[in-house]
Amino acid sequence: xxxxxxTLRSVAQKVLAAxxxxxxxxxxxGRLVTAHDPTxxxxxPAGLIVDNVVTFLMAGHETTSQALTWSLCLLALFPEWQExxxxxxxxxxxxxxxxxxxxxxxxxxxxxxxxxxRLYSPAPVLMRRTIVPVALDGIELDKGATxxxxxxxxxxxKLLWQDPLKFDPPRFAxxxxxxxxxxxxxxxxxxxxxxxxATFAMLEGKTILATLLSHARFELPDGELPVPLAxxxxxxxxxxxxxxx
Ligand code: HEM
Numbered sequence: 314x315x316x317x318x319x320t321l322r323s324v325a326q327k328v329l330a331a332x333x334x335x336x337x338x339x340x341x342x343g344r345l346v347t348a349h350d351p352t353x354x355x356x357x358p359a360g361l362i363v364d365n366v367v368t369f370l371m372a373g374h375e376t377t378s379q380a381l382t383w384s385l386c387l388l389a390l391f392p393e394w395q396e397x398x399x400x401x402x403x404x405x406x407x408x409x410x411x412x413x414x415x416x417x418x419x420x421x422x423x424x425x426x427x428x429x430x431r432l433y434s435p436a437p438v439l440m441r442r443t444i445v446p447v448a449l450d451g452i453e454l455d456k457g458a459t460x461x462x463x464x465x466x467x468x469x470x471k472l473l474w475q476d477p478l479k480f481d482p483p484r485f486a487x488x489x490x491x492x493x494x495x496x497x498x499x500x501x502x503x504x505x506x507x508x509x510x511a512t513f514a515m516l517e518g519k520t521i522l523a524t525l526l527s528h529a530r531f532e533l534p535d536g537e538l539p540v541p542l543a544x545x546x547x548x549x550x551x552x553x554x555x556x557x558x
Contacts, residue, residue: 318367325366329359342366369510376435377514379546380500382553383433384426384522387480389533389555394482395526398422402523411523416516419523424482426519430500432480437465437547439502464499465547473497529557 328342337343345362349355357365388395401421402411409415416422439462447454454460469477473494474484483489501508508514525531534556539549 321367322363325363329362341369373510375546377518379435379548380430380518381521382549384429385531385555386533386538386553387429388425389531390538391480394425395531398425399526402527406527411520413516416519419519421482422519422523424485426522427485428480428482431468431498433541433547434464434468434500435546436500437543438463468498531555531557
């Protein structure tokens with residue numbers, strides 16, 4: 314892990330070195346390079362930029378790809394939903410491209426993507442360490458205690474969800490969402506450290522899913538969902554095997 318971390322950082326360092334002077338660019342890296350501390354006016358130190366680049370890469374790639382993996386698996390298992398979403402995409406985008414405006418109109422696609430992240434939350438567990446003693450719902454925790462927030466379990470809790478194990482995208486219709494507890498559904502976390510890339514991830518994930526569905530049909534060759542394995546993200550134990558038709 315340490316070796317992989319070192320390799321990643323050295324790649325990020327090289328990319329950063331290539332971005333200097335007039336070559337800054339206006340993408341995320343360019344913005345980090347040109348950012349200034351509003352109080353001191355100082356630029357961001359190179360080490361901190363590299364930390365940010367690696368964090369964005371790790372936090373942004375694996376999570377979105379797992380959300381897509383599980384969405385495709387579920388759509389392959391429930392072909393009637395797959396067909397409904399495909400028809401929605403074709404109805405809105407036709408033969409044209411799928412951009413932000415089209416995505417905003419794809420409400421079934423949105424519901425399916427959200428329901429996939431409910432059943433298979435890409436980040437299945439969050440952790441916090443207490444920095445002061447704290448009482449949580451009457452339970453006293455010492456300073457330095459580890460708190461585990463099992464999103465996977467919360468998303469499948471029978472007190473929070475009706476028929477929780479059922480793949481049921483209409484749960485994410487606007488009227489069904491109203492009144493739901495903020496923390497009943499938190500694929501992107503909650504509170505001050507909530508995912509900074511959430512809006513981007515939804516746009517990116519749904520664009521890829523819509524594009525895939527408009528080009529191919531997907532089947533599960535074994536007819537069964539893969540076994541989920543919680544690493545940092547929730548991945549299929551033996552990878553994803555879907556057959557595009
Ligand atoms: C479906 C996709 C994604 C999921 C499910 C997801 C989930 C999460 C979660 C649960 C957290 C909170 C971690 C915690 O509280 O301990 C988080 C934080 C974060 N995410 Fe995402 N994420 C996704 C996509 C992205 C993308 C695309 C980016 C960047 C382009 C990104 C960047 C980050 C960063 C930088 C943080 C740390 C924020 C902070 O600590 O202030 N994520 N993400």
